[in-house]
Amino acid sequence: MAEQRVAIVTGAARGIGAATAKRLAADGMAVGVLDIAEANCADTVAAITGAGGKAVALGADVSKDDQVQAAVAKVAGELGAPTVLVNNAGVIRDNLLFKMTEDDWDTVLGVHLRGAFLMSKHVQQHMVEAEHGRIVNLSSSSALGNRGQANYSAAKAGMQGLTKTLAKELGKFGVTANSVAPGFIETDMTAATAERVGVGFEDFKKASAEQIPVRRVGQPEDIAHTVSFLVSEGAGFVSGQVIYVAGGPLC
Structure with missing residues (x-):
C-alpha cells in the first residue's frame, strides 16, 4: 500500500480552501487545514x-515566518512530511488607486505573495x-x-511568476x-466585492x-477539482502552468 500523502491547504476555513481541503482528503490525503486562527x-x-479522513487544524499568519515554520513543523510531527501544498490564503482590500493606503497594499501583498513564498520555502524542504x-x-x-484591485491584481500576477520560477x-x-x-x-470574497460596488x-x-460562456458562476468545488x-x-x-478556471476564455 502506498504511503499516505500529506497536504497543507492555506486559507482553508471556508470557500475555495475548505472545498480543496475536503477534496484532497477524499482523494486519500491527510490534510493540514490552515487559517489565520486555529479555531476557524x-x-x-x-x-x-x-x-473518515485525517486532518489537523493550524493557526498561522502566512506572512509571518515564525508562524509558518511552526505550522509546517506541526504538520510534519502529527501527520507526516508534507509533500503537497496549496497556497490559497488571501484577503482583499479593494479601492481605487488614489484611495488605496499603504496598509491596503502591504496587507494584500503580504498574505498572498509573501505567504506563498514563505509556505513554499519551508514545505519544499520536505518535498526535496x-x-x-x-x-x-x-x-x-x-x-x-x-x-479597484491594484493590490490584488499585482499579487495574483505575482503568484504566476512565482509559480513558473518554482517549477x-x-x-x-x-x-x-x-x-x-x-x-x-x-x-464570501465575491460577496464582499458586490457589497463594495453597491450591488446585491x-x-x-x-x-x-x-x-460567462457556460452561463453560470463558479463554485469552490470547481477549483478543488x-x-x-x-x-x-x-x-x-504538468508544471509551470497557469490554468484559468473561469467558464470560458478571458481574451
Missing part, C-alpha cells in the same frame, strides 16, 4: 474527520527530501487587471508547481453569469 478551521477539520512534491498557487483572473528551480527534485486562476467563484449579491451573480488533478500522480508532467 474546526468546521473543515470536522467535515474531513467525519468522513522525499523527491516528490506538488505546489499549487491560487492566482485569479484579476491578474489580468481589474478596476524551474524544483523540477529536478520531482516537484511540480502550477497555478490555478479562478474566474468568478461564489464565495444575487444580482451580481446573475449579471456575471450572463458574461482542478487542484485535485494538479496534485495527483498523473499530473507529474
